[in-house]
């Protein structure tokens with residue numbers, strides 16, 4: 001191996017964070033936090049949205065500096081002033097939001113920012129060869145010559161991991177790595193993580209999904225309101241203990257009350273649309289959602305669910321078929337016309353399609369609602385009314401924010417999602433399209449969002465719930481529609497199909513075969 005390429009150092013890293021304090025205007029995000037990672041362990045970090053997990057890890061990666069406390073690596077106190085310092089110390093981080101350059105290839109992205117390399121972009125043959133080696137070693141499928149814009153989210157994540165390995169990271173921080181992945185991709189990621197551990201890497205694993213934490217970690221630390229509640233060996237705790245540590249109470253189960261569905265609120269007839277890669281993503285979708293009904297749309301991701309949601313929300317053009325809200329056709333209507341007709345939309349890509357990062361919390365609440373007469377006095381906007389409304393939503397949905405004028409980008413990932421949810425539900429829509437509404441949201445907020453969806457159903461809204469979480473679909477839906485290769489291949493009533501039968505339908509086995 002050439003000299004300037006960082007080695008995959010053999011000696012594992014031991015990291016101690018001691019009495020870390022980190023404050024932001026209005027929040028004490030970390031309050032005397034002690035956290036350590038032993039050589040070769042997977043240490044999970046759990047906590048509700050805004051508990052301080054990302055903040056703690058950003059300090060270990062040199063993105064923020066602690067106000068107080070020490071970071072000790074292999075026995076030596078170190079000041080990590082930048083990610084470059086952290087990388088030099090053997091630490092890598094895979095962020096909640098990726099940081100790749102879409103117009104460059106995988107190899108170029110991996111080489112980018114590689115300080116020790118004198119002419120990184122000229123050295124691509126060697127980078128490419130090394131990527132192939134690492135690919136092989138860790139079972140990380142990436143094509144070094146592909147452009148990042150061509151890659152799926154799961155593939156982009158593999159590039160981020162590749163980048164960390166290439167730079168010789170021995171401790172890798174994964175901040176909610178599974179939130180953006182399909183179940184199949186999660187399995188692949190876990191296989192890679194297990195190989196990394198066998199090769200002597202240590203991992204910090206952040207996730208809201210308890211079964212993942214139980215499956216992959218050796219120890220788990222729970223944060224609440226910036227403080228450590230406890231650190232335990234994973235094999236010594238149960239899921240409900242972890243929930244109690246996170247939330248400070250037990251969470252109840254919920255079940256939808258039987259309701260007689262009303263008239264059709266959403267009608268989709270023979271809907272067709274093209275996908276991003278020039279193939280037909282929707283091939284005649286037929287679907288109805290009635291008032292007071294939740295229809296769950298299940299399916300392996302990539303079978304047209306996203307395109308269907310975008311088509312219904314007016315963000316993708318239909319190439320055939322019709323969409324109606326009540327009796328009104330909206331196939332080619334604008335987003336605002338759809339909102340007027342009674343539609344609300346919780347997009348899957350909330351940061352891209354649902355919010356503006358630079359705007360304040362309050363501005364984001366009124367992103368589409370400035371037209372509503374509720375917030376007007378004559379021809380003027382009523383600022384006190386707007387402020388009261390915003391304050392109420394923030395309170396009701398327990399959105400953790402220092403204030404209404406805080407820029408959205410300063411909120412934690414899950415709190416941004418809660419805010420969008422609050423905004424969309426507060427419109428009392430006729431029809432709600434909810435795409436992955438609880439992805440990246442903590443357990444108590446998930447419970448809360450589920451409760452609100454059921455309340456909305458009782459109030460007569462028709463809800464199309466698009467989710468990759470079968471548990472969520474099975475718990476909430478009156479009917480479950482399964483999507484496969486751009487079509488609905490079957491619809492079953494609640495309780496009529498087992499998870500296994502749904503799984504078969506998701507794999508393309510027709511309803512008639514799946515249900516004897």
Ligand SMILES: Nc1ncnc2c1ncn2[C@@H]1O[C@H](COP(=O)(O)OP(=O)(O)OP(=O)(O)O)[C@@H](O)[C@H]1O
Nearest residue numbers: 024029049050051052053054055410411412413414
């Ligand atoms: N750059 C920043 N400026 C101001 N406040 C911030 C900043 N980053 C984080 N915060 C605040 O610090 C607190 C902790 O946020 P953090 O992102 O660490 O939470 P988290 O545990 O990662 O939550 P999530 O599960 O939602 O990702 C939150 O109240 C957040 O609003």
Ligand SMILES: [Mg+2]
Nearest residue numbers: 053054412413
């Ligand atoms: Mg976070």
